[in-house]
Structures are given as structure tokens and as C-alpha cells.
Amino acid sequence: MQIDNETKIVSSIAIKQSKLGAAMHNSAYQYFGLNFIYIPLTVSDCKCAVAGIRALNFRGSAVSMPHKQEVMKYLDKIDPIAKKIGAVNTVSNDNGILMGYNSDWIGAMDALKKVCNLQNKIVVLIGAGGAARAIAYGLKENGAKAIIFNRTPEKAEILANEFDLEFGGSIEEIQKLEDYDILINATSTGFYPNVDESIVDESALKKNKIVMDVVFNPLETPLLKFAKNKNCKVVPGYRMLIYQALFQFELFTGKKVPFKIMEKALIDILK
Ligand SMILES: NC(=O)c1ccc[n+]([C@@H]2O[C@H](COP(=O)([O-])OP(=O)(O)OC[C@H]3O[C@@H](n4cnc5c(N)ncnc54)[C@H](OP(=O)(O)O)[C@@H]3O)[C@@H](O)[C@H]2O)c1
Numbered sequence: 001m002q003i004d005n006e007t008k009i010v011s012s013i014a015i016k017q018s019k020l021g022a023a024m025h026n027s028a029y030q031y032f033g034l035n036f037i038y039i040p041l042t043v044s045d046c047k048c049a050v051a052g053i054r055a056l057n058f059r060g061s062a063v064s065m066p067h068k069q070e071v072m073k074y075l076d077k078i079d080p081i082a083k084k085i086g087a088v089n090t091v092s093n094d095n096g097i098l099m100g101y102n103s104d105w106i107g108a109m110d111a112l113k114k115v116c117n118l119q120n121k122i123v124v125l126i127g128a129g130g131a132a133r134a135i136a137y138g139l140k141e142n143g144a145k146a147i148i149f150n151r152t153p154e155k156a157e158i159l160a161n162e163f164d165l166e167f168g169g170s171i172e173e174i175q176k177l178e179d180y181d182i183l184i185n186a187t188s189t190g191f192y193p194n195v196d197e198s199i200v201d202e203s204a205l206k207k208n209k210i211v212m213d214v215v216f217n218p219l220e221t222p223l224l225k226f227a228k229n230k231n232c233k234v235v236p237g238y239r240m241l242i243y244q245a246l247f248q249f250e251l252f253t254g255k256k257v258p259f260k261i262m263e264k265a266l267i268d269i270l271k
Contacts, residue, residue, distance in 0.1 A: 001030070001037070008036045010252055011053065013043040013071075018217075021062055024245045028257040030258045036253065043067070050074035052092060060092045060252045063100075069131055073200050086135050086227035087130045089250050097155035101251065103218045107244025108184075108214070109142060111235050116182070116210055118142035125165075125172055126199050127186030128155035131214045136163045137185050144182075149174055151187070175204050182210040183227075190221040190231050202226035209233075230241035239265055 012021045017040040025038035036059070045047040046067040051074075053061050059149045063071050068087040073077055075091060077099040082088045088100030108131075112118060121144045125135060129152040139146040140163050150156035150167040159169035168174065174183075189199040195218050205211065211227035216237035242262045250259050 002035070003037060004259070006035050008034075008057070008059040008252075009062060009237060010036060010038045010059050011049075012038065012040045012062040012064065013042055013046070013049045013053075013067055014040070014062075015042065015066055017042050019217075020241065020266055021245065023265040023269055024242065024262040025249060028249050028261050031257060031261045032253070032255055034253055034255075035214035038125055043087075043135065046070045047074055047264065050091075050098065053091065054096070054098060057095055057096075060090065060248070062248060063089050065092060065130075066130060074098075081105070081137065085134050087133065090251065092251050101242035101247075102134055102239075103247040104131060105138040105141075105239040106247045107242070108135045108212075109138040109237040110243035110246075112182070112210075112212060114140075114239070115233050115235060118144040118182075121181040122179065123147070124149065124168070124177065124180045124183040125186060126150065126171060126174070127158045127214075128152065128182065129187070135184060135214075136160075140165060147177075147180070172190055174200055179206065180209065182212065184212045184214070184215050185221075185223055188215065190215045190218075190223060192217040196222060198222040198224075198226060202229060205230045206233065207231050210235065213237050213238075214240060219267070225271070238263075240271065241269075242266060 029036040038048040052206045075098045079101045082102035085102045090101040123144045125146045125148045147166040147168040148156040148160045153170045156165045170230045185199045190197045211231045211232045212235035213221045214237045
């Protein structure tokens with residue numbers, strides 16, 4: 001790849017970086033032969049990082065933990081959906097105007113819609129953090145009936161009220177449900193290095209449902225293994241990650257890259 005004065009720079013800012021964003025985006029630039037580069041930057045000072053994106057005229061940036069809320073203070077415009085979700089994970093620099101978006105909800109919905117229609121589906125949503133907020137928004141938008149559970153139930157209740165969804169209670173309460181269509185883990189439970197953990201035991205899962213995990217490392221979490229044992233369709237977190245990256249890629253370049261290009265780059269790292 002030739003880097004020169006025309007190269008458009010996309011960054012990622014996070015306190016802890018992974019190789020995945022760079023692998024997915026750079027492989028997609030290569031696929032089209034675009035003079036772009038994606039650089040993951042380990043950043044603790046969000047305000048200075050945004051000033052840097054502006055001063056250095058980066059094309060845009062991905063934003064990861066813990067900057068997704070704070071970054072909103074330093075942008076010129078925020079997409080109304082990102083405002084409602086309360087988090088920005090994507091910044092686009094359009095001729096010096098920095099605009100914030102949330103692509104997590106898009107990634108989650110695109111991944112789910114590949115396996116089902118969400119209208120009127122009963123969804124067990126576990127979690128009340130940033131990922132759960134994005135998914136709660138998407139579920140409401142798509143006409144699903146979500147019931148929210150969380151380790152700290154008070155947070156689930158606040159989220160349910162905010163998005164006009166149902167409050168379920170603590171995670172133990174899930175066992176008491178008579179039925180549901182989809183179960184989603186939107187917590188960090190099971191994320192590397194805690195790869196033996198699952199937010200619920202196999203006994204809490206019902207047969208022949210849809211189970212999604214937002215955790216993308218490892219590729220197959222214990223929750224997804226339990227789900228397969230119960231003959232459920234599974235939606236791994238890496239699919240959500242790719243769909244949200246496809247949105248970012250199109251925002252920055254105006255091009256649609258095939259899912260398989262980013263999938264191969266990601267799986268080469270995580271397999
Ligand atoms: N696949 C993707 O594209 C994608 C996109 C975004 C995020 N993610 C992943 O989603 C996960 C959550 O991210 P986030 O931004 O929502 O984090 P967050 O805002 O910090 O929220 C964390 C959530 O996990 C729960 N939690 C944490 N540890 C737990 C444990 N040991 N037992 C039970 N619940 C626990 C928290 O419950 P309390 O409220 O009780 O603390 C809270 O609901 C992360 O692993 C992140 O990498 C994936």
C-alpha cells in the first residue's frame with residue numbers, strides 16, 4: 001500500500017485497542033484499491049483526540065470504550081438516533097464538520113434481521129450498558145417486544161422505561177419466563193479472557209429459539225454453544241461487529257463492501 005499526501009486517514013480511539021477494526025477496514029480499502037488507511041490509536045484523553053482528528057483532517061474515526069459518551073461533547077453535530085441512544089461510536093469529518101453516529105444498533109439489527117423478522121417477537125434482552133441501549137433502541141424501532149434483565153436490575157428498569165419496553169428484573173428471573181422468541185446477551189460476560197463464562201446456564205435456554213451474543217471474542221462463546229445444544233439459531237457477536245463496520249466504511253468512502261471481505265479479515269485473527 002502506498003501512503004502519500006492524498007491518503008485519507010481513519011482512526012479508532014479507545015483506551016485499549018484490538019487488531020480487528022484495522023483488519024476489517026484496511027482489507028476493505030485494499031479490496032477497492034482505495035487510498036485510505038485505518039489506524040487504531042490508544043487514547044485516554046478524548047478531548048485532545050477529537051482536537052487531533054480535526055487538526056489533522058482525518059476522514060473519520062471509530063470510538064470505543066470508554067469514550068462513547070464523552071466524545072459527544074466535542075462534536076459539531078450528532079445524529080438524532082445516536083443522541084437518543086446516548087452514545088457515539090463513529091465520527092465522520094465532512095469538510096471540517098465532525099458528526100457523530102451510532103452504528104452499534106445498525107450492526108445488531110442487520111445481524112438479527114438476517115435470521116428473522118423482528119416485528120412482534122418477544123425478546124429477552126440482557127444488559128443495560130451501551131450495547132444494550134443501542135439494541136433496545138433497534139428492537140423498539142423494529143416492532144419487537146423486548147423484556148430487559150440486568151445484573152443490576154435498577155439499571156434495566158431505567159432503560160426499559162426510557163425506551164417504553166418491559167422490565168424483567170435480575171438475570172435469575174429469566175428462568176421464570178414461559179416463552180420467548182429471541183434471547184440476546186448484551187453484557188460483556190464471556191469476553192476474552194473470561195471465555196468460560198456465560199450470562200445464563202444452558203437450563204435457562206429454551207429449545208429452537210434464536211440466541212444472539214454481542215461478545216465477539218471468542219467467536220463462539222459458551223452461551224452460543226449452549227444455544228446450539230438446544231437447537232437454537234445463533235447470531236454471534238462478530239456478525240454485529242462486521243455489520244456496524246460496513247456502515248462506517250460506507251460513511252467514510254461512499255462504497256459498499258461485501259460482508260465476506262471483512263469477515264475473512266476478522267476470522268483470520270480470531271480463529
Ligand atoms: N459485537 C459488537 O459489535 C459490539 C458492539 C458494542 C459492544 N460490544 C460488546 O458488548 C459488551 C458490553 O459493552 P457495553 O459498551 O454495553 O459495556 P457497559 O456499558 O460497560 O455495560 C456492561 C454491561 O455488562 C454487565 N456486566 C458486566 N459484567 C457482568 C458480569 N460479570 N455479570 C453480569 N453482568 C455483567 C453490566 O451489568 P451492570 O449494569 O450490573 O454492571 C452491564 O449491563 C462488551 O463486551 C463489548 O465488547 C460488542
